[in-house]
Amino acid sequence: MRDHLFRALADPTRRKILELLAAKDRTAGELAEEFPIAFASVSHHLGVLKNAGLVAVEREGQHMRYRLNTTVFQDIARYIAKTFSGGTDA
Amino acid sequence: MRDHLFRALADPTRRKILELLAAKDRTAGELAEEFPIAFASVSHHLGVLKNAGLVAVEREGQHMRYRLNTTVFQDIARYIAKTFSGGTDA
DNA sequence: ACAATATTTAGATGTTTGTCTAATTATCTC
């Protein structure tokens, strides 16, 4: 369960996508333009991020608007700080 | 550079190792006993974690004692909380 | 120096993953 999450964060392209979304929401196309890889590849990455619960999608006409799921990141940050700093709990 | 770090965290066995080390320092052998995989495989994981700067090693006679590099985790937690929560900076 | 114990490194193998192109689905406009 946390597996999807960490696995999703492991790819640099996906982290870049998340950073872009942190600045502002974007459509799949706007995101894809930022990368030198194929449109379909970015779409695949977006699927992984969505599946991990890191981003949310909403249709907007013919576009798909992606936004960051900010709350999840605070959870992750908390988990890491707690679990791996001698804390007894996970 | 951050790549090694996130990639290291992506594997569940490695995260388990980190959790064990969070409780207390252990030798490679003590860690290996906790997993159903081959000794050499655990050693490989330890190498990855060390390479990522997540753990430190110290020889202790014929044993190798591993300990968590706690400060790094606070950095990661901070990075995640900041970068992916609308912050402008990385 | 030799045998035993602890750990890492090397080489091989099956699986997963990121990427691509091509095909498909969905929406909008005419």
Added chain:
DNA sequence: GAGATAATTAGACAAACATCTAAATATTGT
């Protein structure tokens, strides 16, 4: 409804990865 645009899904492929066994390195004790 046909055509255009936006995005995802399918199928293929090469690179990366986790795992294994076997060999190598390091340390201790006799």
